[in-house]
Amino acid sequence: MLDAGPIPSGSTGDGPDDHALVAAARRIGVDVAAVHADDVDHHGRFPVEAIAAVRAAGLLGALLPVQHGGAEATLAEVAQAVTALAEHCAATALTVAMHSIQVACIARHGHPVLLERVAPGLVAGELLLANANSEVGLNGERRTSICALEPTADGFRLTKQASTVSYGEHADGVLATARRHPDSPAADQVMAVCLPPTMSLEPCGEWDTLGLRGTCSRPALLSATIEPEFVIDNYADVFVQTSLPVSAILLSSVWLGLAEGAASRAHAAVRDQARAARRADPDAPAPTSALRLAEATVCLHQIRSMVAHGAAEYERCKDGPEVATLRFASMMDSVKIATSTLAPDVVRRAMAICGLAGYGNASPRSLARISRDIAAAPLMVGNDRALLASAQALLIRKEL
Numbered sequence: 001m002l003d004a005g006p007i008p009s010g011s012t013g014d015g016p017d018d019h020a021l022v023a024a025a026r027r028i029g030v031d032v033a034a035v036h037a038d039d040v041d042h043h044g045r046f047p048v049e050a051i052a053a054v055r056a057a058g059l060l061g062a063l064l065p066v067q068h069g070g071a072e073a074t075l076a077e078v079a080q081a082v083t084a085l086a087e088h089c090a091a092t093a094l095t096v097a098m099h100s101i102q103v104a105c106i107a108r109h110g111h112p113v114l115l116e117r118v119a120p121g122l123v124a125g126e127l128l129l130a131n132a133n134s135e136v137g138l139n140g141e142r143r144t145s146i147c148a149l150e151p152t153a154d155g156f157r158l159t160k161q162a163s164t165v166s167y168g169e170h171a172d173g174v175l176a177t178a179r180r181h182p183d184s185p186a187a188d189q190v191m192a193v194c195l196p197p198t199m200s201l202e203p204c205g206e207w208d209t210l211g212l213r214g215t216c217s218r219p220a221l222l223s224a225t226i227e228p229e230f231v232i233d234n235y236a237d238v239f240v241q242t243s244l245p246v247s248a249i250l251l252s253s254v255w256l257g258l259a260e261g262a263a264s265r266a267h268a269a270v271r272d273q274a275r276a277a278r279r280a281d282p283d284a285p286a287p288t289s290a291l292r293l294a295e296a297t298v299c300l301h302q303i304r305s306m307v308a309h310g311a312a313e314y315e316r317c318k319d320g321p322e323v324a325t326l327r328f329a330s331m332m333d334s335v336k337i338a339t340s341t342l343a344p345d346v347v348r349r350a351m352a353i354c355g356l357a358g359y360g361n362a363s364p365r366s367l368a369r370i371s372r373d374i375a376a377a378p379l380m381v382g383n384d385r386a387l388l389a390s391a392q393a394l395l396i397r398k399e400l
């Protein structure tokens, strides 16, 4: 088991990109997530072992500022950690990605009272945060809500028919969008931080899906009473400044990790084929599959570059006016659309290289789980919605 407690900031000295957070994620990926990934997928169960290791390693508070006990990791570092986990278990990686998006929203937009209340739990690994933005009746629409905060004597009450709450039954708190007031228009949203004991999440449906079965993203009825300081005002700002870019990068990091996992299986297959050919004929040329692998790595490098560039751009712009521009939002949408289009392509190419060994469920080179998991990439925040947002912005923007 990895040491509990906050991750120190800075490099481990193990390698150029080995921030302690990334090194911890790599170890959890290999030692824990990989061991249970097939069982998690097969039984559609939450990756309890890997998330216990994530909690113990202090990864839940990685994005918190140092003064609140966090590691103050950059988005690039969290993205690398998510990718390292996704290579072995996408359900674990998506859980860490979605939790980190919630932490980023709280850290950057939350009231100081809220930060003080949640920071110790995050740092101690006791507060896994889920998200209940999707709502029954809205499909994939993110920027409107049906439910509304109802004022009470000392705060608010919220009841929401959430259509998809990943790991809701395993979470220690839920962030949910809602209209500001029962009289507010649909797009006048706030973000409510719902915590026990004044929160309940009652599952009201199943999550029996093709892939990402371990996220257990069941529909649920969310009921909560919320203190005024636990309402993050003006979700429109939260969305453009934090939720949209951080989601784009961290979801893309999951798709990248799946592509990395597929490509490494293909790489091993190609090397096996080359060794076998050279045993028969020491002068045998590189197998055709090596060419296919070279093509796949072109896509893989594109995804790596886009995620790294997107994360760096976010760090550069996050505290200035540029983050709120249509150009920046479109760039982040483009990262998500591109990675969620290219990553399935890498997996498909890897399947062609591995052949039946990739197609089989039980083979060590199996790409079955990865192929099913990656199918969610264009759906999770629908690519058409992101494209439509970019298309509308292009009508207003004067420069591409």
Ligand SMILES: Cc1cc2nc3c(=O)[nH]c(=O)nc-3n(C[C@H](O)[C@H](O)[C@H](O)COP(=O)(O)OP(=O)(O)OC[C@H]3O[C@@H](n4cnc5c(N)ncnc54)[C@H](O)[C@@H]3O)c2cc1C
Pocket: 098, 130, 131, 132, 133, 134, 135, 138, 139, 140, 141, 164, 165, 166, 167, 212, 215, 217, 376, 379, 380, 381, 382, 384, 385, 388
């Ligand atoms: C693994 C996974 C985990 C998830 N976890 C969570 C979670 O924890 N919390 C949460 O809140 N949500 C979660 N979601 C939900 C997710 O964020 C999206 O809301 C959901 O995937 C969209 O569902 P949809 O495809 O039915 O809807 P849509 O986005 O509505 O897409 C359905 C179809 O409608 C078309 N369409 C309809 N209207 C439009 C429009 N106006 N613009 C563009 N296209 C349109 C699309 O092109 C598409 O063909 C999760 C989803 C997945 C796959």
